[in-house]
Amino acid sequence: MGSRRSRTPDAPRLPDLDAGEAAAGASRIGNGALAGVVAAFTVLVVVLDYLTGADLQVIPLLVVAPALASVFCSVRQTVSVAVWITAVVVVSRVLMGGTFWGLALSIGFTVLACGLGVASCAARIRHAVEIARLRTAAGALQRQILRPLPVLTDQVFAHGLYEPIEEDRLVGGDIYEVVESPHGTRVIIGDVQGKGLAAMGTGIAVLGAFREAAIREPTLTGVAGALEDAVVRHNASSAQTGETERFVTALVLGFDADGRVEAVNCGHIAPRLLLHGETRVVRLRRTSVPLGMADLSSEARAAECFDVPSGATLLVCTDGVTEARDASGAFYPLDDRLARWASRGPREVLDALSTDLEAFTGGVRRDDIAVLALRGVPVRRGQRPGLPGSGASESQALAFPHP
Template sequence: MAMRKRRTARKRTPVLPGTDPGAAASAGRIGSWPLAGGLALLSVLIVLLDVATGDDLRVVPLLVVVPALASVFCTLRQTVWVAVWITSVVVGSGLGGDGTFWDFVFGIGFTVLACALGVAACAARIRHATEMARLRSATVALQRQILRPLPVVTGQVLAYGLYEPMEEDRFVGGDIYEVVESPHGTRVIIGDVQGKGLAAIGAGFAAIAAFREAAVREPTLTGVVDALEDAVVRHNAFSAQTGEAERFVTALVLGFDDESDRVQAVNCGHLPPRLLHEGRSSAVPLARTYVPLGLAGLSRETRAAESFGFPPDATLLVVTDGVTEARDAARAFYALDERLGRWAGHGPRELLDALQHDLADFTGGVRRDDVAALALRRAPAGDGPRATATRGKLRPIAP
């Protein structure tokens, strides 16, 4: 009985999209009954047409293209079944015809060869789809391992997050975020690596690793940003040696402390934060936007931190361009600032839920970039790490 219960529980385990390699192989599967009905109807029409044209024009051999079409849209079992059916129809038509023996033999041989090629093509397609699904699953798993599960509670902030990575290999992006509590307060980064693919993930990992170390070590926010710049430059130098293209990283780095209701910020080519407070939302007007990480050598400016107000009951929203550059069916961009006003009174978790659902409705579920967003609020008194530990494990927000 215990064994039976364990088996039942295993069957009920949900599978996340993009993590089941077999799903890609059967994604375009045609139902068996529609396939059988369509094949029978096509066979009857072709045979009747063949009878009508007589021996002057044989039409039945044209059925050999059907297994080739089935190999594109059907499963391997369905393609084999189609091949057997077509071979049977061609053989039956040849036996009832008036052709010579060698015409019959060559017709059957050609049909068998075409059907075998269709089955082989279907097997190759399914094998390739399975391999690509496994690659996408590994890539998405790698992204999720690099990035911290959210929400996170520190001594200064409550950080909730939304993260939806692309699962198509050529569109996999390099969105990054991290929240680190240090002796100098809580440091937060959100950024986007230029380009797509596994190379972008590598550059993002280099930036995240440098941030985790520098956020604890450096006493100033500009020191953290300088460490990030050096890390991206070193990564680009290594990439050049291995033949990979150099990349830059747009990033917004924030610093929170206990001494004031203000936030320090250094914007390296990223989108400005949005502040939601007292039922209103607005973009935070940062005075300077510096060049992205990895490009400081092209500018004479020295990055400096600036500050802005962050009241205790306000929510600070930071996003990547996967949000602002999302498009609908008419290719119009997502108007984030116009829509945020509807949710200005929401808490951080409710705000991200509303944003996620609204993005899905706006794009029709079709995305071309990663989506990452953080909703930050000042932590109430006594909500530091020790208080967090007493509440059990942090539960990540499902994308």
């Protein structure tokens, strides 16, 4: 095999933690709008208090303002509202007169309620900042574990789309990898059951096993067997610490220099083939159980082959794409959408898919999104990729998938 010719962009930049903290503590309402709402509310309560007279005191209702501000505003805005409300209550109580203890009780209650509002706002923002820091750091770790794309090998050019969920459970379990080996280029895309750091730990175990087995194992079923062993070992270790055992759906692919693709499907979504403006599902008849569940099946994992014609794009994804829903609960129509973009290059297909998914879901995603668009590298007749004298420059190879 020729020398390795993988090319990747610069490593992804780590997210800005300060920016995440600022976003977590940012106000949801502008100063002008807040001032207008508080002023209107104050006038309404003061007028009602004047109309009801001494029989029914409405002024204490003003403490609702800092309580609501603590939910939607920054600490500075909440303090401003609290000071304003305290001043209004003090002035109104002094002007209305009354006993000393009645006046002291009313003002004391207002100060206490406003102070609790400010403290509640500070606690909310502090918690939001902590969550933002954890979420950002976990997302950055997940991006560093996965290989930056695109990747060029002797047999395939791999473009990719990866968007981690990064919500309350911090991270999801989608994984992918592209490895050039003595046996051709091997690719995995998978989805770990569940979300969170525990799921990412299982994903790391699978990725590590794949990177070694892809080079060591001569057969693709041997690679799948090594991945199965890795998940079983990781589950055994997790069980000792009380963690939940997990399984992994995965699609393992092997590309050779002749345009043939070998696949071992471990309970994963079937790939799609885009060629000449048409899209079709590659039906894999030997789909087996997910990784970590081989003991539940009496059938051994098997590989099957199919052709990927020159110029075709093979698209593989996780269920974050196929199970994305719109506001009505309908699933994303992946095949219908791909049919619109089948004549485009891999990068253009991924860009269109990302934009369309965002519009379809309204920006509300429930799972990671991982997609690989794979296209074979053209080889001149009688020459193997990567051999000296092949005449194909790296810049030409890099430009190939962009029609």
